[in-house]
Amino acid sequence: MTGPVFTSQSKTCAQWEARADLVVLGSGVAGLTAALRARQLGLRVLVVTKAAVDDGNTRWAQGGVAVVLDGEHDDGDSVAAHAADTVTAGAGLCDAAAVRDIVGAGPAAVARLRALGARFDASSTGLARTREGGHSALRVVHAGGDATGAEVERALVAEAGGRRVPVLERHVAVDALRTPLGEVAGVTVLDPHGVPGVLRAPAVLVATGGLGQLYQATSNPEVATGDGLALALRAGALAADVEFVQFHPTVLYTRGARGRCPLVTEAVRGEGAVLVDATGAPVMRGVHPLGDLAPRDVVSAAITRRMAQAPGGVDDHVYLDATAVPGFARRFPTVHAACAAAGVDPARQPIPVTPAAHFACGGVVTGIDGRTTVTGLYAAGEVARTGLHGANRLASNSLLEGLVLGERAAEAVAADLAAGACADPRLGQPPETDVAPVAERDSLQRVMSRYAAIGRDAEGLAVAGSVLDLSSVDSPLWTQEAVEDAALTLVAAALIAAAARRTESRGCHVRTDHPGRDDAAWRHSQPLRLSPSGQPVLAEKIVEAAS
Missing domain, CATH: 3.50.50.60 (FAD/NAD(P)-binding domain)
Structure with missing residues (x-):
């Protein structure tokens, strides 16, 4: 057959x-x-x-x-x-x-x-x-x-x-x-x-x-709700490194945008574009030897710091100056079309950009x-x-x-x-119950974006965990929306647990209360599975990274 x-x-x-x-x-x-x-x-x-x-x-x-x-x-x-x-x-x-x-x-x-x-x-x-x-x-x-x-x-x-x-x-x-x-x-x-x-x-x-839909702004489509990871966890599988969510440094910024935002590929920077703030000052100068082509975690963190330092309070975007990139519309037709739809001409003006959830x-x-x-x-x-x-x-x-x-x-x-x-x-038999904890999606995305995105600390992660606990309601998984929201709720809880335990900054996990990288204590992955009651628990045995 x-x-x-x-x-x-x-x-x-x-x-x-x-x-x-x-x-x-x-x-x-x-x-x-x-x-x-x-x-x-x-x-x-x-x-x-x-x-x-x-x-x-x-x-x-x-x-x-x-x-x-x-x-x-x-x-x-x-x-x-x-x-x-x-x-x-x-x-x-x-x-x-x-x-x-x-x-x-x-x-x-x-x-x-x-x-x-x-x-x-x-x-x-x-x-x-x-x-x-x-x-x-x-x-x-x-x-x-x-x-x-x-x-x-x-x-x-x-x-x-x-x-x-x-x-x-x-x-x-x-x-x-x-x-x-x-x-x-x-x-x-x-x-x-x-x-x-x-x-x-x-x-x-x-x-x-x-799982980009954990956050208010993401490069991911609407279907990226983490339900595969949730299904595997409920089936007894082991997960690891869930605290590391990479934020792409540059999605097209439009005020009030939610959900999937148009990506501005970093190949634009590979062709010579430069990140600048509202005053025109380069964002990556002196930050990393590779400058604008530093790894994504470095660039995203640098943009976030620069936005926080903006005069008059926190800004919500910077700019990507690609005006010197030859043949932009021919080389980057998808980005050009997205910019044109937002009223931006990359050949004549810098592109407003901001970090957004990209890859797990x-x-x-x-x-x-x-x-x-x-x-x-x-x-x-x-x-x-x-x-x-x-x-x-x-x-x-x-x-x-x-x-x-x-x-x-x-x-x-x-x-x-x-x-x-x-x-x-x-x-094979299905689970005995088709009910799972579900948090309201908009509230979940807001709390994850506020407390569990690029910059995290113990207090904020505790707030995020409490909000999830208090807002989750056991709901039957009878619709696609319910399945997705249950997955987002479970994956968010897993991410918060892992991020709270990792008391250092490493890669795309940035703890503002633990800004340094601690290889002596934390150069290992954190395995995670569900307890018999369905709660994410971090295993004692670690998954060692190979040297």
């Missing part, structure tokens, strides 16, 4: 049921790469996505794919140099072995993507390359100027359609089915009308992206093969914590990770199925 098996009646309260070898949650780069590889390996696969198949976070990625290609790189650049830049950006928490492995697999992964029809921008000597924050060389390949994610998604969606990969659109996964031994054996889902269904499978891959650096703990700590549960992409990113992501490593880990996760599933290591899906 090439597709999932549907039956008319479930043995649970669900109104319909389907079976597959692998259920993939998410249709971004990691999810579709995994689904395509699983089909090549002969598995029955079913992709589940909350929106349309091409409406995930991948399409919004602007900058490109960081990769050192054979015969197409700067003199002196190498995979080892790319790995070294990644470790430096990760501020002491990267798993160096995982970094070398994943970065080293990048050239082959990009070659496979190009073989599927992805079209990258060319130069007179091969693929066009640019430089972004934290990189020591021009090694970021891009498509459509600043529309790399859209092109990657286009190629993967087209290939999935051509291979007739089944996709269940506009369905949200609620919880994992688990066997009496705790193995994952499928998921429960809701359709757009709240009709429940069951997907039985010996393997579930969570590739749901990030942590997530579900996995190996470099996508396996989690729970049998039958796999994770890949932004929702996973492989050790690649540490305390801060290096620019344009994210699409690379999704390409590499998506394929490897599918191969791990195939190997585990062949070895009989997964559970019988018929033994």
Whole structure:
């Protein structure tokens, strides 16, 4: 068989049921790469996505794919140099072995993507390359100027359609089915009308992206609500590094904007644009040796400090002066269109920008093969914590990770199925209750933005935790909105717990009451899981970062 098996009646309260070898949650780069590889390996696969198949976070990625290609790189650049830049950006928490492995697999992964029809921008000597924050060389390949994610998604969606990969659109996964031994054996889902269904499978891959909707302003789409991480935690999986949420230094600022804000890719700075404050003074002068191309955590923190120092009180944006960048509209058509819609001409005036929630650096703990700590549960992409990113992501490593880990996760599933290591899906049962604590989303986003964003301290984190506790109400998970709000509530509690315990500043975790980095006490990741009562608890055993 090439597709999932549907039956008319479930043995649970669900109104319909389907079976597959692998259920993939998410249709971004990691999810579709995994689904395509699983089909090549002969598995029955079913992709589940909350929106349309091409409406995930991948399409919004602007900058490109960081990769050192054979015969197409700067003199002196190498995979080892790319790995070294990644470790430096990760501020002491990267798993160096995982970094070398994943970065080293990048050239082959990009070659496979190009073989599927992805079209990258060319130069007179091969693929066009640019430089972004934290990189020591021009090694970021891009498509459509600043529309790399859209092109990657286009190629993967087209290939999935051509291979007739089944996709269940506009369905949200609620919880994992688990066997009496705790193995994952499928998921429960809701359709757009709240009709429940069951997907039985010996393997579930969570590739749901990030959690940017925890905050008022983010580069993430509306579907990035952390529900994949929440589902994995409720299934018994271990998470780590959840306190590290990277804020992109530059999204387009418009007063009062909420939700997804247009990204101004740091490739604009790679082409020579400079961050300045309202007086025209450079923001990054004297802050870091790489200046405007410092790692994202450094730039975001510098912008936040400069805004706080603005005359007359706290300002809410700075400016990116790209007036000297030649051919801006041609090189950055997506950014140019967003600026034009806001009444800004980048060729003539600086672009108002501000930091916004961008990428989660942590997530579900996995190996470099996508396996989690729970049998039958796999994770890949932004929702996973492989050790690649540490305390801060290096620019344009994210699409690379999704390409590499998506394929490897599918191969791990195939190997585990062949070895009989997964559970019988018929033994999977949904949780005994479909009720979870839910906080009102607007209040949650306001308190997280105020107390748990770039600058944090013990008092503010305690306030955020109290607000969540007092405002959360046990609610049935009968709609997509309820599932998402429950996920945001759980993930926020996990982030607050981890951030409160880490009494130092490292990477994109900045404690204003503990401004220094403390390698002696804190050069390790904090593992986190749920207690029997469903509360996030930090484990005593630490996950050591490799040297």
